[in-house]
Structure formats: C-alpha cells, structure tokens
Amino acid sequence: MKRLDPANTALSALLAAAALMMAWLMRAPGVEARLPLTIERNSVPIEQLDQDRTVFERQTVWVDRLDLAHAGQLRHPVLGRIGPAEQFFLDLRVRVQVPEARVLHFEIESDDGFALELNERRVCAYTGQRGLSSQRCRALLEAGEHALHLRYFQAGGPAGLRLRYGPSEDGPWVVLGEPSPWLQVVAEPR
Secondary structure: OOOOOHHHHHHHHHHHHHHHHHHHHHOOOOOOOOEEEEEEEEOOOOOOOOOOOOEEEEEEEEEOOOEOOEOOEOEEOOOEEOOOOOOEEEEEEEEEEEOOOEEEEEEEEEEOOEEEEEOOEEEEEEOOOOOOEEEEEEEEEOOEEEEEEEEEEEOOOOOEEEEEEEOOOOOOOEEEOEOOOOOEEOOOOO
16 A cells, blocks of 8 residues: 655645635625615616616615615625616615504615605605715604615716614614614515
8 A cells, every 4th residue: 555645645735725715715795685676777867766767687686784885886895886887776675574663763875866665655755866965754653564665776976875764863873684673674585
C-alpha cells in the first residue's frame, strides 16, 4: 500500500477549504421573504401615480422590511439596488394583523409619488413627482386582519421609499416588516 504524501494531503485540504470559502462568498445575499414588491417597468414616461400603466416588464422582489431609501436609490441594505433606475411602478400588497382596535400613525417617505390604502380606502397619498419627502397620516383599525396596498412610482433621478408606523405621532416608529405589538405582517406563501 502506498503512503500518502503529507505535503500533497495538506495542499489538497487547503484547496478544498479555499473552494468552499469561494462558494460561500459567491452565494446570493438573502433576507427573510415577508413583503412582495411587484415592480412594473413602464414604456412611457410617468408623470403621476394614477396614470394608465403601459407595462413591458414585470418582476417580484421579496424583502424583509420596507426601508428602501438609501444613497438616492431604491436600495435595500442587504439586497442592494431594487428594480430599474427609472420609469417604474411598484406595488406592495400584504395582509396585516392588528391585535386590538387602535389608531395607527403611518409615515411614508418617497421620491417620487405614493398612495397608501387600507382595506381599499386611500389613507394618504402624494401622486406627483417630488424629491425625497415624508408624509404622515393615521387610520383607525379594528382588531383583526386588514389589506394594505402601497403604490409607488419612480419617474427619474434619485429614488427612495420607506414605510414606518407607530402608535402615536411621536412614535416609537417601526419599519413595515419588523415585528411590533401594534401590527404584524401576515405571512403569505411564496
């Protein structure tokens, strides 16, 4: 029986470890899929949120939280840039659970326009183009499940979108997707 050469064994082990390390480093980043963002590229310039859509490309991106206002881009801290650079609509449709009846305050930061609907009723909106700005609104929600629909559009230039909520105007504020005692996103099958 032939003896193994210690130098060759050590080199083989080192190469195997390097291959495993490279495979681990090349894996795609991932987050817990809680919020499905449907992104639709529009074939004509977008002037305002409620205009007719002329969609030529559609994709769904799952994120863990709706905090996408970083460095003038629609950017997630882990996943990186979300969607194309311009001329797209984004829709988020989720079910949320409210444990007890209460008024919830919402703060939406957007660059460009948005509309927040709860149970198919528009709660607040800014439908035109603008730089990154925030808007607050509130809604009385009964205990139980509710449909939340956030619509957004990006015409061109810098982009950003963040949705936070809290029990009062002074917070504390929680980014949609993070757990809180006031509202939970109901898990949807992926």
